[in-house]
Amino acid sequence: MIFIKGKIFKIESKDYYVLLENNQEIRCSLKGKFKKIYSLKKNKLSILDVAAVGDFVEVEIADKNYGVISTIYERRNYLSRKAPKIKGATKRGERFEQIIAANVDNLFIVSSTTSPNFNNKLIDRIIVTALSSNIKPNIVINKSDLNHGFDINFWGNLYSELGYNLYYTSATEKSGIDEIRNVIHGKTNVFWGQSGVGKSSLINSLFPEFNLKVSKISEYSNKGRHTTVTSILKQIDETTAIIDTPGIREIEPYGIRKKDLGHYFKEFEKYILDCKFNTCTHTHEPKCAVIAALKNEEITIERYESYLNLLETIEDDMFFND
Ligand SMILES: Nc1nc2c(ncn2[C@@H]2O[C@H](COP(=O)(O)OP(=O)(O)OP(=O)(O)O)[C@@H](O)[C@H]2O)c(=O)[nH]1
Numbered sequence: 001m002i003f004i005k006g007k008i009f010k011i012e013s014k015d016y017y018v019l020l021e022n023n024q025e026i027r028c029s030l031k032g033k034f035k036k037i038y039s040l041k042k043n044k045l046s047i048l049d050v051a052a053v054g055d056f057v058e059v060e061i062a063d064k065n066y067g068v069i070s071t072i073y074e075r076r077n078y079l080s081r082k083a084p085k086i087k088g089a090t091k092r093g094e095r096f097e098q099i100i101a102a103n104v105d106n107l108f109i110v111s112s113t114t115s116p117n118f119n120n121k122l123i124d125r126i127i128v129t130a131l132s133s134n135i136k137p138n139i140v141i142n143k144s145d146l147n148h149g150f151d152i153n154f155w156g157n158l159y160s161e162l163g164y165n166l167y168y169t170s171a172t173e174k175s176g177i178d179e180i181r182n183v184i185h186g187k188t189n190v191f192w193g194q195s196g197v198g199k200s201s202l203i204n205s206l207f208p209e210f211n212l213k214v215s216k217i218s219e220y221s222n223k224g225r226h227t228t229v230t231s232i233l234k235q236i237d238e239t240t241a242i243i244d245t246p247g248i249r250e251i252e253p254y255g256i257r258k259k260d261l262g263h264y265f266k267e268f269e270k271y272i273l274d275c276k277f278n279t280c281t282h283t284h285e286p287k288c289a290v291i292a293a294l295k296n297e298e299i300t301i302e303r304y305e306s307y308l309n310l311l312e313t314i315e316d317d318m319f320f321n322d
Pocket residue numbers: 142143144145146169170171172173194195196197198199200201202213214215216217218225226227228229245246247248
């Protein structure tokens with residue numbers, strides 16, 4: 001039996017596509033032992049996906065076109081969210097974790113000025129998700145060529161001042177593309193955001209040869225159509241990869257406790273220690289230093305509202321009631 005190492009670049013139902021070290025692409029299935037792990041975990045609030053795009057694996061080559069994944073190597077990190085309710089809800093109303101991509105360095109949070117409208121709360125949710133997985137968030141405001149009727153510099157400055165890299169782009173006019181090209185080298189870069197913001201278009205502007213599927217804007221409307229239906233990893237060179245993902249409609253970070261949420265809002269960090277109570281949720285508690293900073297305009301109302309919005313929807317999972 002021949003074993004070769006590789007990386008999962010696409011998953012379609014039970015088919016796992018692996019880019020092998022020798023640059024060959026091969027369709028694989030999972031070895032039975034993983035299915036067993038999966039069925040065990042299914043009864044717990046735990047990881048929904050046993051193998052994910054970006055995972056390093058070892059493949060048992062069965063024949064030229066087919067292999068079996070026999071080892072999944074430990075992940076350095078991974079990007080995940082709570083699986084949408086319909087998909088993973090159990091009797092107790094718990095939610096599974098859905099893995100978007102494994103072994104990620106850079107996350108490009110793609111938003112658009114219009115169609116769909118710019119949504120700062122969603123961006124903040126994705127930032128929290130990335131930070132909780134030790135992944136660096138970067139923010140892209142795409143469709144800067146379109147007329148949108150709000151001040152994109154206001155939002156751009158807000159995120160730049162927080163210290164996040166901010167890119168204004170237009171995938172159609174190819175502006176801002178080289179700025180992104182300059183920071184992706186040597187890294188695994190994920191593009192994530194709402195459906196229709198232009199994730200696949202941006203990747204096509206960076207690498208026209210990938211020719212990823214893009215829909216006409218008129219086909220979007222509010223039907224929640226997703227053009228990209230499954231995450232796909234494209235290897236650029238030995239050390240650089242890009243991952244295109246399906247658009248999301250909602251996002252809830254996985255595994256964050258209410259009392260820890262404030263730590264993922266980086267401008268809160270320096271105040272949190274001064275709150276009177278170490279369990280402060282920065283809402284109603286007396287002597288809250290975060291609220292004091294908000295009043296002094298050291299924390300913006302936009303970010304504080306995002307925080308409240310997230311705090312409201314975070315369920316303290318049973319998983320943590322230990
Ligand atoms: N005017 C303008 N249109 C854009 C831009 N980027 C993308 N579009 C259009 O927006 C629509 C959606 O683009 P996609 O690249 O398919 O968006 P996506 O984020 O990959 O969407 P999903 O795959 O559904 O998540 C297409 O009609 C694109 O042509 C841009 O910078 N300016």
